[in-house]
Amino acid sequence: MKEQSETPKHFFKQLMEEAIPLHKFLGIELLEMKKGYGKVRVPFREEVVGDIRRRRWHGGIIATVMDSVGGFAAGTYLTSFEDKIATVDMRVDYLWGATESAIVVDGTVIRAGSTMVVTTMRAWQEGSEELLAEGKAVYNIRRKGEQAIMESHANRVISS
Numbered sequence: 001m002k003e004q005s006e007t008p009k010h011f012f013k014q015l016m017e018e019a020i021p022l023h024k025f026l027g028i029e030l031l032e033m034k035k036g037y038g039k040v041r042v043p044f045r046e047e048v049v050g051d052i053r054r055r056r057w058h059g060g061i062i063a064t065v066m067d068s069v070g071g072f073a074a075g076t077y078l079t080s081f082e083d084k085i086a087t088v089d090m091r092v093d094y095l096w097g098a099t100e101s102a103i104v105v106d107g108t109v110i111r112a113g114s115t116m117v118v119t120t121m122r123a124w125q126e127g128s129e130e131l132l133a134e135g136k137a138v139y140n141i142r143r144k145g146e147q148a149i150m151e152s153h154a155n156r157v158i159s160s
Contacts, residue, residue: 025047028041039104042102051097057103067087069106070120083144084141092121103124104123120134120135
């Protein structure tokens with residue numbers, strides 16, 4: 001029987017790697033997770049090439065993975081399976097082009113409030129410590145029950 005602490009990790013691994021179609025397509029592998037932190041590996045494949053002359057990763061793919069990992073780190077602050085999370089804002093600074101090998105991306109929560117979570121994300125080439133990109137994102141958290149309150153308020157405004 002698995003230890004109880006392994007069950008959430010297994011759930012998040014399945015969620016990150018298999019449940020989200022884009023993650024499955026990219027081959028995202030969850031390497032590490034803990035409260036406020038997530039780290040993944042993404043293998044190189046032809047479909048991630050954005051610069052066909054120099055065979056570099058497309059920056060949009062890197063940004064997408066950074067958003068996913070930032071959201072994953074923020075998601076460790078959810079309190080219910082019915083809570084919802086959405087990206088409000090994200091900024092990415094590209095420092096170097098990613099070559100034909102896997103990238104590693106991590107995300108760390110730097111502030112978690114009741115409705116907003118702020119994260120920083122970093123991307124680097126596997127086997128290197130030199131950053132390819134770094135970013136910051138803000139995520140909105142809608143807690144279980146808040147949706148009904150918002151809809152009720154919207155209906156009152158519309159009715160008046």
